[in-house]
Amino acid sequence: MQSRTPASRTGRPRSAAADAAILAATRQALVELGWSRLTLGDVATRAGVAKTTLYRRWAGKHELVVDAVAELFDELQLPDRGSLAADIEGVVLQFAAILARPEAKSGLMAVVAESTRDEALRERIRASIVDRQKRLVLEGRARAEARGELPPPAGPEEAARTVDLIFDVVAGAVVHRTLVSAEPADEAWVRGFTRVLLGGLGAAST
């Protein structure tokens, strides 16, 4: 996840079990304490490792939480429900379910906030969390084109701009609904959101 694997030839190997235990302990601490009261010493104790081991693997709180939260998004996948609308509703509901978990709420926004002043951290978030979501948008669009629900993109540049826009709208709306408005992105909300989004896409492409 955070270290290079290029055949570290000799010496005692790093315990993979420790990695898993640390990340799980981090999520548990996020649930119980939230971001601001989470301390690395506490995480180390929960995981049953020494504090120094934690510092040998992660540079600090930010990087650790990014990795811990990133694992939550592993389950994200694009379901094939037969229509673009149903596909969107499905994936948005998955995304909302992950964001509803307290360890995602407290952790994700905090590292995003910190990433505004830390280029490396932003890149880490992009690589391990954001890109995984973005790929779903690309797949969804390709599938809708194959079904004939969307016209093929006018050009590569225009297509990339549209994907970026859709991505910011979808992810941003769900995040804002969940964290700022603090209300659940349930099925009724997702249905309404999908209707607006699809209507907008249809109108914008004419």
Place this chain on the structure above:
Amino acid sequence: MQSRTPASRTGRPRSAAADAAILAATRQALVELGWSRLTLGDVATRAGVAKTTLYRRWAGKHELVVDAVAELFDELQLPDRGSLAADIEGVVLQFAAILARPEAKSGLMAVVAESTRDEALRERIRASIVDRQKRLVLEGRARAEARGELPPPAGPEEAARTVDLIFDVVAGAVVHRTLVSAEPADEAWVRGFTRVLLGGLGAAST
């Protein structure tokens, strides 16, 4: 801002200049240090007040930053540009301009993250920041109805749901674009976004 004014009868009054100096110093510290490295002792020194004065007025870092960032949104207003599309573009550009400032970026998301575990903090953010933005959506909708650009709402409950949805979509998209994608919400982007949003609204109301 944070204290009741009910005719604090007697005694030395609190210095209003100190309030302004503290909030300005907080924003400056946010720019130079970011959220995590901002300390209340440093803010007090910058503002030229004692650390104890700061603690007498704010309960902690969270509340202070909320108030400091809230002032940035004072300038938000709905311009009358003649059409719904132009009005939306105008207000979204204003919102984007505020969010582009480093003190808003670092501070806003951090307090939102912390608000997921602090009901009082969330209420404070809602009252001093979010509601001010939401009112613009209400005004914009009313003005568009008066112009005949949007049909009158089907019912009061449906109308409230729609306003909430629009608000999450607009604010969420701009925030995500600015903070997560880390790219500017410039005029070209806002134009594309507005086209999608308006198309979605038209399609959703049929």
Place this chain on the structure above:
DNA sequence: GAGCTTTCGCTACGTGTCGTAGCGTAATGC
């Protein structure tokens, strides 16, 4: 003006976390 009340600046303090250094020990490859 005298007197009361509240705020302010300052200093000092105990508490907790940070991040690192140093050491001896455990686990792997050659």
Place this chain on the structure above:
DNA sequence: GCATTACGCTACGACACGTAGCGAAAGCTC
């Protein structure tokens, strides 16, 4: 066996936190 790396443990200086206590300043009321 031997070199190498990871691990657990302890201890440490540095720093920010949040509070207490004091005397002085700035208002209001009479």
